[in-house]
Structures are given as C-alpha cells and as structure tokens.
Amino acid sequence: MADLAVYFRLARAQVRGQLSYRGSFVMNCFGQALAQGNDLLVILVVFGRVAALGGFDITAVLLFYALSGMSFGLADMVVGSIERLPTYVRTGAFDVVLMRPLATLFQLFAGDFQLRRIGRVLTAFGTLVYVLSTTDIHWTPAKALLLVLTPLAGATIFAAIFVAANSVSFWFVDSRELANAVTYGGSYLTSYPITVYVGWLRTLMAYIVPGAFVAYYPGLTLLDRADPLGGPSWLGWLDTPVAALAALVAGLIWRTAVRHYRGTGS
C-alpha cells in the first residue's frame, strides 16, 4: 500500500511537469481523444450500411465500444508507460529501478505517467453516457455496481496484458512491436462483439486473453441480452474475478521475467 502512495506521488510529479506546458498538453489530450474517436467513426460508418453487426444493433455495439475504450484508456494511462521497458533494459536504466526499495512494476508504471491519455477515456466515457441515456435499461443495484466495476475490471485485464506482453522484452530487447500488437490490437478487438470473429480467434480472446470479459459479457448482462453463442448469462458477472486472475498471472510472468533479467543482466 505504501508503494501505491509513492506511485501517486511519482505520477503527480510527472503531471505537474506536463501541465507546465499547458498548450501542448491540451493538444495531446485532444489528439488522444481523436484517436479513440476514429474507432467510433468506423462503427458509425458501418452502421450507415448495415442494421446489425455480428447480430447486434448499434446500441449494443456502441456499449461494447465504450466499455472497451474506457478500460483500455484507463489501463493505458495508469500502466501504459511500461512500454518504455525495452529502453530501460537497453540503456541499463532498469538497474537503477532494481536499486530502489520499491516494487519494480510500480516504478515502471510511474516512470512516464501521461495524463494526456485521459483523452481516450473521455471520448469513451462520453459515448457510454450517450448510450445509457438513450437506451432503456432495466436497472438494479447489482447492475449499477457492475457498470462501475466493469471499466475497472477491464482496465485491470488490459493492465495485465500490458505487463505480460512487455515482459517479453527481457528476453528479446526489440519486442516493442510485438507488445503493441497485443495491447493496441487487444483494444481494437474488444471494441466489437466477439460474434464477428472466427471461432479460433473468439476462443483465444474469450478464454486465453480474457478480452471478452472487458466489454462483451458484462455488456450483454447490462442489456439483458442472451449470448448468441450460447454462453451462460452469469458470465457477465465474472469480469472482476477474471480480472483478478489475469492480474495474478501477469504478476507471475513479470516475476519470472525479472528473475531471468537478474540471471543474465543484459
């Protein structure tokens, strides 16, 4: 917990630095919001041509998109600076990280905290508000709780993907593109209902990399829709435990990776 307090302190210090260039901060923020908006535009264009995508109407697809976007945006903001790990390893800056009495992951998360990434979250959040206000949802206290927990659980799942994918750079220094494919690619995949994908990709996304728990299953539960693929209706409630499991697995991968680094030191 004390590590967490230091993380916030480090992040705050970075934000202070970033806010001192107010103009460029606003531009960057806007750029991130726009990047997230591109995907929204694609969805709107597609629905200009078709009435349903993978068996879902525009409301459901926008909900998946919003939940996925918020999850990815939050994860990118909080842990995204781990993508600098290859540079840390190459320049030896990771040795400095190891010389401090603080969990290595927290130091990397805070190493390059970028508040501008909140732009993504804001676009997705706006979409979420729009979808919820124009859709008839049968609200219960449990569903309200699910709505709050889903972006957090989704962010945790993405954070786990970020950590696991970047751990590879301890073995292969030039692995940034691979990590990006998994993280940014994952964000793209989870924006759409998994019914649009072929079978093997669906299995991979739903159960190996638990991407379907970011938006698809909780989204179905919020809308009281049955899974066209026949998944049980309680899957939507599992997003938080699945996220915890993903975090645990990522933590183990990270530990193995750091142990490997300290075994080779380069």
Next chain:
Amino acid sequence: MIEVSELGRTFTVTRKAGRFRRTRQDVVAVGGVSFEVRAGETVGYIGPNGAGKSTTIKMLTGILVPTAGRVRVCGLDPSRQRAELARRIGVVFGQRSQLWWDLPLRESFDLLRHIFRVPAGDHAKRLQECAELLGLHEFLDTPVRQLSLGQRMRGEVTAALLHGPELLVLDEPTIGLDLDSKERLREFLSELNTTRGTTLLLTTHDLDDIERLCRRMMVIDRGRVLADGPLAELRDEVTPERVLVVDFERPCEELTGLPGVQTVKVEGGGLRQQLSFRRDTVTAATLISMISQRSPVHDVAVIEPDIDDVVRQLYRR
C-alpha cells in the same frame, strides 16, 4: 561491510555458427573472486574494460544473481534481500541517472525521500549538508535536463546519500567531468569518509581518483583479482625502480660505474641527467652523496612511478 568469497558469474552466450545454427558457449565474467572490505575503508576497484568490474558491482548490489560463491553486504544476501539492502547502501552509476529528467533537482530528492521512506527531519538535514558541501543551492530548482554534467553528478551523489547509507558504491563517478568538478567531487567523498565514516567502493579508469581517495586498491582482470593492497605497497612491489633527476652546476659527462644505477636520459649536454635505481639496493641519499662527489650538484628530484605505470605493470602480470 562486504564479504565476497569465490564469487563467480558465468554468462551463456549464443553464437552464430552457420546460417541457422547457433552454438551456446559459457563465458566467465568473474571467476572466483574473494575479498573483504571493512567498515570505513576506501577501496578503488580498477581493471581494463571487460575485466568484470561492473559484473562484480551488479552482484554486490543485488542486480545480478551470482552463479558461484558467496556475497554478503551489510550482513545481507544482496540477490535475496535486494530491497532491504537498497535502503542501507547508496549507488551512483556514472553513466545512468537516477534523477527525474523533467523535474527540478529538489523534487527528485523529495521523491527519493518517499521511495526510501526517510523521515522528513533526517532528509532535510542530509540535504542541507550535501547542498552546502557540493554547492547545490544555485541549481536546486532547475530541471535536471538543464544541468551540466558536473552539476548533475553532484546531484546524483546527493541522491545516493539522502537515506544515509553505510556503504557508497560508485561506478565511474568522475567519467566525463572536467578537472574542477572531479576535484570537488573527490574532496567531498574524502570528507564523507572521514567525518561520517561511510565506506567507499569505487570503480574508475581515472587513476587520480584512486590516488586522491582510496587507501586501498584492488586490480581485477579477466575475472580474477591481480593485486589487492594499499597503493604505496603495490607501487613498491610492482615498480621498485625510481628515477633520480640531477641538475648539475655545469655540464658533466655521463655518469657511469654507480652500483645498480642506469642512465635513462642525458639532457643539455650533461647538465641534467636522469638515472634509474632500485630502492632495495641503494637509497636516494647515498646515491646523491656519491654523485655530488663527482661534480657539484645544483638540484635533485626523485620521481615516483606514475600510478598508470603501476597499473600497466600489474595488467602485464
């Protein structure tokens, strides 16, 4: 403070052996090094590039896990108790920064205070002390990226000392610094050792660092310790020859027939002559009196061998 016995580290490297074939090969970076450093010592750890210095430092600080032997630092096992050890030692890497590039120096220090959980009072006191001795006040509020290398290095050393470590490990602390900055840093470190009793272990290629700072020198090459002892002792052992420079009042023919003495150089038609002699066969005083009997002497000087020569001799062994 530091106990190292039969410490070894082997790396497995993969080499290209054909278009697709790769062979694995073990490379010994450090092969069975043993030494001990007591509290309050100042030790210079030197060796040519690739000798195994950095690998040793990495094992002492817990960054690398040894493949053989035993290490204890401050009574701890570095690779197992990394975080605990980090609180008790300070590390300065000459080529890596532990400061935050975009933040003012003062804020970097403040963050480190929280990372190392140093009480605010202790922190303020130590910072005040370092700032005074190293002259940090004028740039405490400047972002690190705008500091000169000399200023940044002073900041790095301060950063490593704010949690009050018993042992300070410096990996090439003076690399790239100008003479003035080097001198200032050495003075500070020397003072740190005498007043606070902080143990110093430093690697360097600048032998002046050793001469000015370290009462003990350890020479390592190809993963083995070649020599270990006080600088003066190593100097006598490795290079027993001294050079005597004699200025005569008037030109004198080349001196010959002196026992155990060889002429190095004759200048000014014999006005200045340089002679080498072994300290264990003849003393400088005897030699001078013998020479002055032959021709009136204006001035004499004994040149101690350069530390570079000492090290060169050691590497050659």
